[in-house]
Amino acid sequence: MKKLLAGMMVAALAAGLIGCSSDVDGEGKKEVYKIGAIYSKTGPGSPLGEPEWNATELLEKQINDQGGINGVPIDIILADDESTPEKATEEMNRMINDEKVLAVLGSTTSGASLAMKGIAMDNEIPLISAGAAVGIVSPAEESKWVFKTPHSDAHAVERIYMYLKDQGLKDVAILADSNAFGASGVEQLEALKSDYGIKIVANESYNTDDADMKTQLTKIKSSGAKAVIVWGTNPGPAIAAKNMKELGMDIPYIGSHGIANQSFIELAGDAAEGVVIPTGKLLFPTQIPNDDPQYKVISSFYDSYKAEFGGEPTNFGSYGYDNIMLVVEALKSGAKDPEAIRDYLENKVKDYVGATGIFTFSAEDHNGLKADSMVLAEVKGGEWTFKK
């Protein structure tokens, strides 16, 4: 009897406790939109991931200061994947299973984004990546839940070919890094050449660590190419620029968006003069003309970023900006669950003016950009300048 009583008391107490705690929960829990963001704040990808991370923090603050979305604050849970796909996978699972977020942004690198893609597809959670690889959003039928905002290699290639066609340069040579970035560039350069009447007269490659590329460049020189397209990230393209100068080659040097940074100019020095590349507009936010449709978005983002963090947001900051703003757009429209957000992104985002470009998503295109949202940059006097 005593035992039973004691048992009942314990049970009652426990019930009371549970009741209490659920009460507290119920009162303390206001409506909030939870969004996950995974970027590479540390590790080799950090020069890219840090502006994305900062942009996300900045926007969360700005939105909540202005009273949230339709009166509901957003809560962005930021996580660092340390530039590895393994950590990205771990954080992605945490976001979905523990934090129960509405959507996930990230990650910075293509490898991590591809690893996260499978989890997003299985759990039916929208994912907006800041990775470059086309594979993140293609093929379209296998990327139902995945979007991305950075330009793809194909856009950069198209932009280069548009420029070459304007200049009347038909015979071009390629010098590409033998790594994944270079290989993807060459693939697109080959695939799109016939659309623009371009003829590739030499196709050479180098290893990321090579100290000298004069052999390849000598072959290119003899091939009669009228321009050379160098596809890689630092330091390779800087060595190529230096070697071209040493060989006395004066044909136009077209780079990829992989060298859209000051460090290319620092490394190549004088040899960088006249190099032309396709890039997003955030490389020189202050040089964008006033009548550009993105002028307002870019300048207000740039000014507030500069005021908050001091540094340059770079193109990567614009990916961080667009990723979060697209989700905010969806939430504003009243989409409150993962499926509604996804549907909004795919069907309702038309001619949306972002910082990277103007987005129009469709069932077939989850990147949503056109090549003409990239601009050309030329090195003049040791600085990237807006061309045309």
Next chain:
Amino acid sequence: MNDSIQFLISGLTIGSIYAIVALGFVTIYSVTKVINLAQGEFVMLGGMTMFSLIKLGIPYFIAFLLTVVIVMAIGWLVEWAVIRKAKGADPLSLIILTIGTAIFIRGIAGMVWGKNSVKVEPFTNDVPINILGASITPQSVWVMVFMLLVVLVLYFLIEKTMLGKAFRACSVNPTAARLMAISPKKMSSLSFALSAGLGAIAGLVIAPIMFPSYDMGIMLGIKGFSASILGGLGSAPGAVIGGLLLGVIESLGAGYISSGIKDAISFGVVLMILLIRPFGLLGEKNVGKGGL
């Protein structure tokens, strides 16, 4: 015709970089029978330390000497902290220890200097020199000059001085050397400091050509090691010939066959040569008796 001269000159440019790195491998091996796989890291430290010192505003020449001294001290420290602590271990374990050391140094360098490549100004102006229609930069000529100087100094040191005799004695028979009042420990420290110094010099002369970064040691280590194997481990002239040959084959392979498979071509040739002469081009036939 013009092209082939340029291919050859480019090959010699690249080859002399491999050769000067290979000389460091040879020095340690010929004394301790240990292959120091952290040699590429010493080269990296040379280039990166130079960059930092110049950035601090130290004059070029003084920075040059200071870099050599600093890296030599690091080399001595590595021997003291890692190799000597594992005394009595067989050379194979020591080689594995040097791999660990390499990863450690690379990790620290990545934290100190960051992941980006840096730029170091060349010794003299960078107006290319024209040879029969092919161009070569003055810095590449400096690499060759230093390579020859190092070979000469090494030859003099090893063959003509008492210290060199002591080095050779330790290499042939450490126990007998000890009986002759030579301390193999001291010789081992010295050889590490010496080869770290050589690595630093290699890093210094290469730095203006190839924009050093914290991970440049991996590629240089592999190429330099291959060059020293090709030339015959333990032979300084062999390392030079091995390095130059590797560079020229690479360049000609890229020029006449395909730049995509230039490494496959050059290492294929190295394998073939080693199948015919397993002891390398200038190596002695008893290479198997030593470390490996």
